[in-house]
Amino acid sequence: MNDIHCLSNFIDYSPSIHEPLKHSNRIKYTCFDISENYIIFGATSGSLYLFNRRVCKFLHLIPNKHGSVTHLEISSGEKYVAFSTKKGTICVYVINLSANSAPQVIYAALGPEVQVTCIHWTLDEKQFYYGDNRGQVNLVVLNSFIGRSLLSLSVHPILFLEQPVVQIDDFESLLLVSNWSKCILCNTEFEEYKQIGNRLRDGPFGACFAMSTNESLTPSRIYCARPGSRLWEVDFEGEVLQTHQFKAALACPPSKIQKTTECETEAMFKYSDENSELLDFQPQTLTFTKLQMLSQDFLLTYTELGLYIFDVRTSTVVLWCNQFERIADCRVFGPDGEIVIFTQTGSMYSVSLLTLQSHAMSLVRSEKLLECSFLLKKNLKYFADKAREDYDLIILNHIKNFLIDQQQYELLNDLSVIFDSIAQNEGDTSSGSSAERKSANSGGVSQRPFEAVDQRAQGVYVLENSFCDNLRVKEKDRHFKDALLTVTGKFGKNIIKYKFNIFNDEQKSLVSDLIPRNERTLPFQHVKDNTDDDVVCRRKLPPSPPKGRHITDEEKIVYNLLLISRSSQISNTNFLERYRHLFDEYTSREIIGILAKLEAVMLEHGDTELQAKQNCYEMYFNYLNPELIWEVDDISKEFIIQGFIVLNANQDAVRCDNCGFPIRFDNSCLFHELGAVLMRYLWSRNEHGRCFEILKDVPALFDVLAKFYMAEGQVEKIIPIVMNYGQPDLLEEAGRGFNLHAWDRCFDKFVALQQGRLSCINCERITLVENVNRHFFYTWNCFLNISSEFLEAKEILALVYKYSNNIPNDAIDREFFTKCMLK
Template sequence: MTELYCLSNFIDFSPALNEPLKHSNRIKYTCFDISTNYVIFGASSGSLYLFNRCSGKFLHLVPNKHGPVTHLAISANEKYVAFSTQRSMICVYAVNLSALTTPQVIYAKLGSDQTLQVTCIHWTQDEKQFYYGDTRGQVNLVLLTSFIGKSLLSMGVHAILFLESPVIQIDDFQSLLLVSNSTKCILCNTEYEEYKQIGNRPRDGAFGACFAISTNEAAQPSRIYCARPGSRIWEVDFEGEVLQTHQFKTALAIPPVKIHKFQGFEEDANGKYEENDEMLEYQPQNLQFAKVQMLNKGFLLAFTEFALYVFDMRASTVVLWCNQFERIVDCRVIGKEIVIFTQSGSLYSVQLNSLRTHACTLVRQEKLLECACLMRKNVKYFADKAREDYDLNILNQVKRFLINRHEFELLNDLSVIFDAIMQCEAVGDNNSSGSSSGTAERSASVGAVGYPNVQASNNNSTQPPAREVYVLENAFCENIKSSKGSEKHFKDALLTVTGKFGKNIIKYKFNIFAEEQKKLVHDLIPSNERSIPFNDIKAMYENDEEIVCRTKKSLNAEANSKHNSQLTNTSQQISAEEKTIYNLYLICKSAKISNINFVERYRTLFDEYTARELIDLLSKLEKVMQEHGDSAEQSRKNCFEMYFNYLNSELIWEMDDYTRDYIAEGFTLLNTSTNIMRCDNCAFPLRFDNTCSFHELGAVLLRYYWSRNEQVKCFDVLMQVPALLDVLAKFYMAENNVEKVVPILLSYRQPELLMGVGKSLNLAAWARCFEQFVDLQQGRLCCVNCECVTMVDNVNQHFFYTWNCFLSIALEYLQAQEILAMIFKWSNFIANDAIDREFYTRCLLKG
């Protein structure tokens, strides 16, 4: 017999959840998400409200100033909450319930267009990344980085897909990304950057799609389900081919189920134990499902504004639908629960259970009268199940309960069920006297009803699972495979995939013996460096034996020896930290040879360390690089470059002095230059190359020192890296110290700096610039530090040091008469051909 289901275990969370809002009629809940331990709401005020899921107790309020919250999602490990706001912001909150710590929320703006909004957010199983889609049709990947004991966060937003219409739903499984927008569904293999449109029939509307992952591929392969117009759902394989279209429009012409809530049947004396609903004729339902998700691994849950729908995709049948909720906004599946959030701000929970499971639960809860009423409504179902399920003898408690209460009318209605239970017990007793075959048959029968065959499962488990690689064709697909001649090129789909990340879109697996890494070692690292110590490490993994760690010195000894027995190195087991260091060495070596920044490959490794631990790790990595031929200075530079590529410069404000000094040391090392002309009096830089590695990092470092009144440390850095003088000029401008700014503008040799600062200079400051520029043309440079003048030669090595360039910038901020007056004042020091006629023409045009 077909299994019947019901919605039970109804819980109304609303009273407890509305408690924090009882003093404000203005604030409303706008969205929610639920996890194992939390229920979190976004509000119209922009704040997040955190509740304990089990007790309903209010835990924490997270304020937010970026507008009402529109979408919300909790990460798989419950460490982070991603949410979006009406002001086109995507934000992340690191869950911290401490009342002593200010909640940390990081955010990024979607764009300059205020109408651009996030439409959905989806976390991957890796808590360090999530996807979000927006109204313009763009799908973005957000990578999170924690730092300094995982207490600080930063995030990078990277565009992955560009579609032509708003994104409706996003789902992922391993390296596969499923995106449904208003016109189509896209299946993308992010590892190989292959993509394919599912089906070739366009649609217009909000239709969702999701993965259905099976635990038993042999019995029930994993599938993709895509909602279609007219209450239809496509069943799709992982190659993007539509296998079947499930039609539910006509099947939905059935009565809705009512949630099983026991409210006292004894109160109705006339119609006791019976409901007198009118027999209505229900029409087919033409629906569109904007969001679909899996329920209990075998069922598909969908919803509209007015009802819930549950489908059995294996049997292509409607399990049930329920219209007892007012204006549904969103639904979530958590374990066995279906959690419903309504437009009124209410939150409800129900569970999908088979009728026999629900009946047994009611008996265990001693709700025997409610169980009897349930059995009366489904007499044929329970009678059939009682003949095949020995465990239903628990319902005999209902029989004894009704006899004790003298409910003989109801007992008579249920007699066929109790007779079936007695027959099943009698068969069980007869079989148990001879053998256990009856029990075995009953077990098999139970397995056939709702559980996978154990023997088949065991047989399958002995065979190693096939390793599948999904390479998607760049072509459309029909419900059946099209011939080669009918294939269309994917350019017609108005879709592009950014190739910026390649295989690094999904979290890189740090396994130094993966095939690609072994090939990397063979192809990129010179032969004299590639065999040691990686072969030894590989041997340890393959043979689980101790290995010999060899240094460069021992290698020389081995080369001079004819027998391996003369090696003097001691054997030792390699530690997890050593494996990490060798892995980092490989990544660094690959980056240097291929000239590619591999920061995404070691970001996850660095995230596991505090600031101090990371510095110690890099010190050990330096030694490994030196053992393989790099100089001490070059090894140190390599480690600093890896560290700075990983580091978010704004975190400098939160670091301790030890880490900050380490960063200053590394920044100076990477930017130190010997080609600097210095002041004769104080040795401060006068002429230099203004190119700078990690300039933003150095700028933040100087801002920190300056804000703490540590000007000495600022000038210590500037003495070695004068390329940061543009930052110093902005400090002086903020203090209105023009006397210090002018020498920097003229010595920095960057027109952009003068153009940026020039709008803040008054006429007197520009006059000072003219005066020092005349001195500069004569080889006299004024020191920024001590203001002494030093004579230099060959000042005209840069186009900035010409009258045409200087006067053109000045003309942007001064009147023509003012500039001409200054030119006349210093005309004796200006060569006849130093200023082009075009400049005077511009002066006449400006007036």
């Protein structure tokens, strides 16, 4: 049957967002946008008000002197906010919540007669489009330099239309522009433009892309609004495929928002039903100004008086709602399709689209049983039909028990048809044992001690005993049972059945309650391979040993380590305590042998050679005390060095043109402490060449080399390391030993770095590198603030003056000069 939907999870953000304006009656919000972490409002004062989305807490005020904000949009990665003002400017704010840096807003003046009508960012955040009241579409490119600390805008007109632009959308190289008279589909790669359809229109009509995740089932399309509550469905060649007409379908009652903050009464529902029967709803002729996809199935639009949600696959109205006054804008946000509404009064609300079934189940889980009872009564046929189809609705039996306890016999009688349907479905359900149905009747909570937690949708079964404190086994026995932590796919108990015969008697006693006695020797090759569709991931299981062959203790350890490794990959935890005691019983050479066998089993289990090596090395390094490097034998030491390189080899580093040594690289590092001990050991033995071999593959250890040079007083060798490593803490530590001459050299190297000329640490040759903008350290402000800690004011100002020709305008904040004057 077709689902019925409702608007639920109502949130009123208005009290929180108006908190910063409570002392001013003059300032009003004019527009907004929402992202994963932020809500940002534009105001009549020209300022932007930035809030934390998750708790709706005010964070930051961004002042702006270019006039009242008219439109704004946050970039996809939340680095920038583009906004326009009434004075005819397009601006970009760089989102930076640091208390030490002033808000950076860059702008381009368009002219007072130009009013921006819409803004749209591209996914890469390097550019955005805007349309204006003249019908012109422009591309704004962000040009960054000095580590993105400074930006500039360049505006490029790309399309000239005769009517104001209403909405802009893009997908890869396709750009969709909708204005008051038509829709234009542009291929920006080949600079081709095509008008969609031949019939013009007159009004603010929107258009959008509707991307599908299953092209064979629902192909991706373009939807364009048309007069008279119609939509064009268009393919990516710009051809109109069909027209969806919603005028007559909108002659239906509006949906009420399901607010569960207050207890609904039977009288309220009865009054609502009587009113709906008395009213005669007429067809609606509407202008859809902005179109947005709500999930991949529905399309959302709005007018000043209401929200409208359509199923474009069937040309039906999902629902419409008129409970928001004077809607100014609307956003669909997040994977769950949260709908955020902003009104002309500056208020903001949020709702979610749910099926009635989902809403009813959420009410039961929230113990709002009376509200759910009246919802069922209002939609008797829907829930009765659903209860015959869906076993999950057995959860509604909680309402039955509640009504009996509350002696609500009349309401219970009204809902009896639903409970009869549930009972009928329960009786007809052949899948699942009676114990499982009993568990479902008790709220879906299993009473069995080793039931899997609810991760079945991902095809992953985790034994609850591994995480539940009150079911945890004794400390000395924990590791055997926990070795069975994770089993993928539908093999949950089958793999344990297979492994039962490899455990010793003590171990068998720990898992005997998992496997019936008659199944404990079940050969693995006889286990049925369950290929249900809901199995998301399945790995190749360890091969069965020849029948009758004795399983050695070492093989048992390898199998245990394999399962622990799989557990750590799924839960992102190393589970060191589960295998530490195993490694404690062996020498380092013996552990290396065990890891070699584990790597072989991982290869059989579906891992690539690199993945297997990395998994084994990570297990060992999590266990290894770095200071033991000084005591292990040379073979073990070489094994550790090779493993460290495998885990941290930087393939993407920019290298010296002369010797191939890394000069620009990512300085993140796994097991950095272990690498530092390795370097100290080799350096102490004067194996400097070996150290540089490691550094060539793992440049993230350059900070360790810099500390060696600090101890030896080799300042000239420290400076290029500090510049290339890009870590302020390292410069601050090294700077304590620099004299004025050394700081002069630092300034010289820093200017060269800004110009893309990097010195090789190995051969000292210069290599030209483009776009040196990876670290926040590469700004003049950061560099000067650190150097000012170790230089007198006159000395640092003299150096600034010396290199002033190489310092861009506005690269240094006035706070720096104030600090120097006070100093």
